[in-house]
Amino acid sequence: MTNVPPSPTTAPLPRIIQGGMGVAISDWGLAQAVSRTGQLGVVSGTGIDNVLVRRLQDGDPGGHVRRALAHYPDQDAAAAALKTYFLPEGRAPEQPYKRVPLPSIANHRTAWNLAVMGGFVEVWLAREGHDNPVGVNLLTKLQMHTLPSLYGAVLAGVDTVIMGAGIPREIPGVLDNFARGLPGSVRLDVKGAEGSGPLLTFDPAEYGFGGVTLARPKFYPIVTSHVLAGVLARKASGSIEGFIIEGPTAGGHNAPPRGQVTYDELGQPVYGERDVADLGEMRKLGLPFWLAGSYGSPEAMQSALDQGAAGVQLGTLFAFCADSGMRDELRTRVQRRAHEDRLTVFTDPLASPTGFPFKVAQLPGTLAEEELYQARTRICDIGYLREAAEVEGKVVLRCPAEPVDAFLSKGGKLESTVGRKCLCNALMADAGYAQIQKGGLMELPLVTSGDSIADVPKWPEGYSAADVIETLLAGVRGAALSV
Incomplete structure (x- = not known):
């Protein structure tokens, strides 16, 4: 086994x-570009097993995956993945991607092994060539997939773990255990x-x-209210170092509105004062916090x-930047329609299989178009958003978006x-990894964006992550905060 890089x-x-x-919108390239400026670049750990193998099947342009795998501590596992998935010339036209086997509760070894590797590769590449911290983002609801990708990120020296889409109460304790080389469970x-x-238990010893x-990385859960932040601060299984x-x-x-849900004339859920965190109460917790949602301007x-925040988390401006x-x-189409004032965002209460509202950019040629959505043949061949349910005494995994x-x-x-x-x-299609299904049909993208899509026209096509950071920080008083 090779040496594991230390974490900042x-x-x-x-x-x-x-x-x-x-x-893979927040891929290693974007995270590295942000971290090199001294801000916190964050890779997405969602779907990282399939991202890994699809990059390999596309011929690994630039050799980045293979370069990172050369540093993977288990070289036998890395060699096996290359043998199974790497295509030196890439896929032939209309050739489907070889799929990662769908994990089940009892049988998930192959998928988890690839998720560890994928998490390691993404963080290793984001950290390559500089000493600044890098974070990883995961979705709490993806319980079947969280532990191995999280371990891979920790193995590569990730500095900060950020998790939303649920209540990640068990994760701080998992991080404590992983740091000590012990099993972690949810x-x-x-x-x-x-x-x-x-x-569900990931034991590092079982994976070499x-x-x-x-x-042990810092842990920043994503919350929508000071009430949830207080509960996590008191009752999480380990330490929390800050909040988003x-x-x-x-x-x-988006988290659903609190209380009785009402809808506007377009069918979007209506949010009110109860959905806004009390920052006075947040300050009382004594932990740093960052605000997210329409903070992409110096003002x-x-x-x-x-208001006492350590800073902000930005998504939309980074999602559509060149990095x-x-x-x-897809990026070019979004930017041009935004510049022409022809792009809106719909908070769709139904789109996500999770049941959470999901913001959808109304972009032609994507699944935002009702006709294209209806024409798609349902299939569940990736399975990240499957939910567990007990049916007749047995636990099954199902997804509301699978065949009816x-x-x-x-x-x-x-x-x-x-x-x-x-x-x-x-979302795989958004990042250029669209599967080709039976009959040669290619999966279509679905673009998500914050309401601050209105800020995109202020930026020229081809703007970079560094441009965003420089512009925002130039308009803010004070220097970087100290730990």
Whole structure:
């Protein structure tokens, strides 16, 4: 086994945290570009097993994956992955990607092994060539996939772990264990179960990393309210070092409105005062916090600082910059329609299989078009957003966006399938890794964006992550904060 790179220990708190967006939108290239400026670049750990193998099947342009794998501590596993997935000339036209086997509760070894490797590769590449901290973002709801990709990131020396889309109460303790070389576990949430769900455990020793001790990253959960922040600060399984407070104008998944949900004339959920965190209460917790959701201007950033925030988390401006992992053609179309004032964002209460509202940019040629969504043949061949449910005494994994008959056979309700979109395949397509399904049909993208898409026309086509950071920091008073 080769040496594992150390993680940075102390550094000034960043004014700007780059959001961990989508599947490979916040890829290693974007995270590295941000971190090199001294702010916190963040890679997305979502779907990292499939991202790894699809890059290899595309011929690994630039040799980046293979360069990182040369430093992977388990060289036998790295060699096996290359043998199975690497295509030196890339895929032939219309050749589908070889899929990662869908993990189940009892059988997930192959998928988890690739997720460890993918998490390691993404963080290693983001950290390459500089000594500044790098973070990783994961979704709490993806319980079947969290532990191995999280371990891979820690193995590569990730500095900060950021998690939202749920209540990540168990993760701080998992990080404590991983740092000591011990197994980490989360309890699987099971709908309809009378008792507790099964325990999912990642044991480093079972994957070739027995006895490896690592630096414990900082943990920043994403919350929407001071109430949840207080609960996590008191009752999480280990230490929390800060919070991201995300408002309902942020892109991607939004927390549902608190209380009785009402909808506007377009069918979007309506948010009110109860959905805004009390920053006075946040300050009482004594931990740094960053504000997210429409903070992509010097004025908004200064406002956050004036209210006691350590800084802001930005997503939308980074998602559409030249350094992001979004495929070039898609980024250009978004920017041009935004410049022409022909791009809106719809907070869709149905699109995500998770049941969380999901912001969808209304871009032609994507699954935002109802006709294209209806014409797509349903398939569940990636499975990140499957939920666990107990049906007739057995735990099954199902997704409201999978074929309707399959969902119904697993105890699901027909009304739960209405409007649900396969975010797994669509977000892979956003980053240029669209699967080719039976009949030669290529999966279509679905672009998410915060309400601050209106800020994009202020930036020229081809603007960089460094441009965003320089512009925002130039308009803010004061220097970087100290730990």
